[in-house]
Amino acid sequence: xxxxxxxxxxxxxxxxxxxxDHTDPQWTEDxxxxxxxxxxxxxxxxxxxxxxCYMPTTYEAVRxxxxxxxxxxxxRIIVRDVRPEITSRNAAPPITSDxxxxxxxxxxxLPPFTPDxxxxxxxxxxxxxxxxxxxxxxxxxxxxxxxxxxxxxxxxIAHMLxxxxxxxxxxxxxxxxxLELGIKDETKLLQAVQEMSAYFGAHIEERKNKxxxxxxxxxxxARDREGNPLEDSHVLGSLRLxxxxxxxxxxxxxxxxxWHLAKTPADRERLIAEPALIPTAVEELLRAYSxxxxxxxxVKDTTISGCPVKANNMVLLSFPAANRDPKMFPDADKVVIDxxxxxxxxxxxxxxxxxxxxxxxxxxxVALEEWLKRIPDFRLDPAGTVTWSQxxxxxxxxxxFLLGKAM
Amino acid sequence: MTERLRVHVDPDKCQGHAxxxxxxxxxxxxxxxxxxxxxxxxxxPPGLEDKAWLAKSxxxxxxxxxxxx
Numbered sequence: 228x229x230x231x232x233x234x235x236x237x238x239x240x241x242x243x244x245x246x247x248d249h250t251d252p253q254w255t256e257d258x259x260x261x262x263x264x265x266x267x268x269x270x271x272x273x274x275x276x277x278x279x280c281y282m283p284t285t286y287e288a289v290r291x292x293x294x295x296x297x298x299x300x301x302x303r304i305i306v307r308d309v310r311p312e313i314t315s316r317n318a319a320p321p322i323t324s325d326x327x328x329x330x331x332x333x334x335x336x337l338p339p340f341t342p343d344x345x346x347x348x349x350x351x352x353x354x355x356x357x358x359x360x361x362x363x364x365x366x367x368x369x370x371x372x373x374x375x376x377x378x379x380x381x382x383x384i385a386h387m388l389x390x391x392x393x394x395x396x397x398x399x400x401x402x403x404x405x406l407e408l409g410i411k412d413e414t415k416l417l418q419a420v421q422e423m424s425a426y427f428g429a430h431i432e433e434r435k436n437k438x439x440x441x442x443x444x445x446x447x448x449a450r451d452r453e454g455n456p457l458e459d460s461h462v463l464g465s466l467r468l469x470x471x472x473x474x475x476x477x478x479x480x481x482x483x484x485x486w487h488l489a490k491t492p493a494d495r496e497r498l499i500a501e502p503a504l505i506p507t508a509v510e511e512l513l514r515a516y517s518x519x520x521x522x523x524x525x526v527k528d529t530t531i532s533g534c535p536v537k538a539n540n541m542v543l544l545s546f547p548a549a550n551r552d553p554k555m556f557p558d559a560d561k562v563v564i565d566x567x568x569x570x571x572x573x574x575x576x577x578x579x580x581x582x583x584x585x586x587x588x589x590x591x592x593v594a595l596e597e598w599l600k601r602i603p604d605f606r607l608d609p610a611g612t613v614t615w616s617q618x619x620x621x622x623x624x625x626x627x628f629l630l631g632k633a634m
Numbered sequence: 635m636t637e638r639l640r641v642h643v644d645p646d647k648c649q650g651h652a653x654x655x656x657x658x659x660x661x662x663x664x665x666x667x668x669x670x671x672x673x674x675x676x677x678x679p680p681g682l683e684d685k686a687w688l689a690k691s692x693x694x695x696x697x698x699x700x701x702x703x
Contacts, residue, residue, distance in 0.1 A: 337667040342652055506656065510692075568691040576694055580649040585668065 235308055235411060237276070244268040248276050249306065249520065249543060250410055255617045259560065262548040270532035277306050279540040281525070282548070286556075286572065288532040289549035292523060292542060293577040299523035299542060300325050301579060305619055306522045306541045307410045319468035320461060322579065329578060335449050335457075336465060336582045339387070339442055345589040348383065352590060355382045356597035364601060364630065368608060371489075372482045372626035379594050380477035383586065384470060389441025390430060397426070402475050410618050420467070427466045431459060442469070469583070476518050477587045479622020480573075481594045483516035484509070486623050487562060488595075489607050494564045499603050502596060508564045509591045514571035515562045517547035518622050521575060546572045547621065604632045639678040640701045641686050643670045647697035657692055658685035670697075 240251045243261050248254065254261055265272045266284035273281050283289045292299050301323055302313050318324075321332035338344070359378055363369040381395040401419040409416030430443055438444050446462045457465075488495045498505055523542040530536065550571045553559040574581035581587070607613065611627025641661050643654070650668040654661070660682055662670050678686045678700075690698040 334667055337650065341664060341666070341668040342655060343664075567688065570692060570694045570696075572694055574651065574694075577649065580651060585652060 237411075244272050245274070246276065247272060247274045247282060247543075249545075249619075250617055252617075255615050255621070258547070258621070259551060262545070262551055263560075266548070266552065269534060271534035271536065273540070277308060277541055278310060279537075280306050280543055281531075281536055281540055282543040282545055283531060284545075284548055284552075285532065285554065286549040286552040287554075288534075289544060289546065289572060290576050291531050292544060293572075293575060293579070295529070296326050296329075296578065298525060298527045298529040298536070300526045301329075301523060303524045303541065304522050305406070305410065306543050307413075309413060310541075311413065318460075319464045319471070321582075322468055322472065323464075326578070331452055332461075332465075333578070333582065335446070336469075339445060340582050340585055342585045342589075345585045348387070348586075349589060349593060351386055352379070352383060352593045353597055355379060356594055357601075360597065360601050367631060368627065368629050370611075370626055371485050371628050372478070372623045375598070376481035376485065376594065376623075376626070377478045379481060379590055380474045380587075383477075383590055384473040387442045387586075388430075388466065388469065389439050389443055398470055398474060402471055405471060406475060406620055407616060407618050423467055423470065424463055427463055428459075431462060472581070473583050473586065475616065475620050475622070476581075477583075477590050479518035479616065479620050480513060480516070480587060480591055482623040482626055483518065483621075484512040484591060484595060485598065485605075485628075486607075486613065486626055487512060487516065488599075489605055489626075489628055491562070492606075494562065495599070495603070497564060498595070499599050502599075504565060505592055505595055506588075507566070509588060509595065510569045510571065511562055511564055511566045512591070513573040513588075514550045514556065514566070514569055516622075517550050517571070517573040518620050519573070519575075519581075520545045520547060520619055520621070521579070522619075546575060602630055605630050606633060638680075638703050639683055639686050640676045640703055641672045641678060641689065642676050642699045642701065643672055644697045644699070645669065645671065647695045649695050649697075651694050653692045653694070654689035654698060658682065658689040661686055661689065 237248055240248050243264055270285045270288040271281055271283050283292055321329045324332050359375050363374050381398055382392045385392045401423050404415040404419035434444050446465055449457055521544040523544055525536055525538050525540045528538050551559045574584040605628045608627035608629045613623055614625040616622055616624050648669050654670050655664050661673055663673050664670055686700050690700050
């Protein structure tokens, strides 16, 4: 296929302000000083990499762009080496939609994800967390990313969609191919999209004869404004979106939270003594370790925070960097576990606010509550290495812990 | 006249983050899409003033007004 590019090696970054690259190993390992340096230089920086890309570095610049759908399109939402043609094959409404198409597509997805709907899922989530903990608690050590945080969101989404929780590893592999390998290797991305479409296509066919009480049937029964059922491609796109957006994002958020608590005994002890503080702590952990960076494409020249922005460039819309802006958050680089004022942008700002934010919050809260109840003492295993995912979603992928009190 | 507070959600700004409902469930309600509006006429019963200010200062979209009447 002519639009398939070969993977390209990226030269290491020397000048972060004029030549940034969010796939650079230094960024993956510790992005915070990099963002500070960029923010010190300008509210908007640019790189020639990725065929031209801006990055807003302040909360204000991120908000301006998120709220400006006239100049910034969501048709491409991952900054990559290539800009393949946009087709229904790779669209995932509503995340890849702009007004006026966006609103009806989004409204279809919202009702199953309200806080009340999430409350009904909570008992199943607690059971999942405890089943996972049962699997390793006796070992005295665990890779918490591989054995715990990874499986909580994937099982939650599988449960909601009505697909077997035992297919979890399949989904995790597709997401890795799309969000990480796919930045540089398009064949992997296309392969994953194709496999996902075939998988969900079969589930849709099954439900045509035998409707079920799950999110797949909900989407199949949904009607657009004219009262027509959605096209299969729309249902497929939405299912792809829910799976991709719902899994390694929350996997990352739970993992980063546990990583913080493993190395911060004071915060851990406080949350054990005051479990009612956990929801507030979840917000602060979301702010400090926001996993998700989105993207926009500039479709018309404009100015952001006084900086000219030219069409045909991509924008790396870093909510994580916005959330570390000291102008918006006092002590932005500290985790203040009881921070009272917290307008963080971890779930985005504006019309593309994450559909699954209530699900993610519930999963994080339950995952931390159940973990702290059963494993009040844990720490990083000095014999192991913590590794972080590269690219659009940042979180620990290896998280070796020792469980129990230090001897 | 005693001063009282009233909360108001700007429906054009609200994007359904639902922070207000989590922090001040007595003062806000969500519709079927999860978007917020003030409960009843928005008048803050005595004792809930702190929650009103907390909801306002945690709204990522700056959609909440607390009006002193």
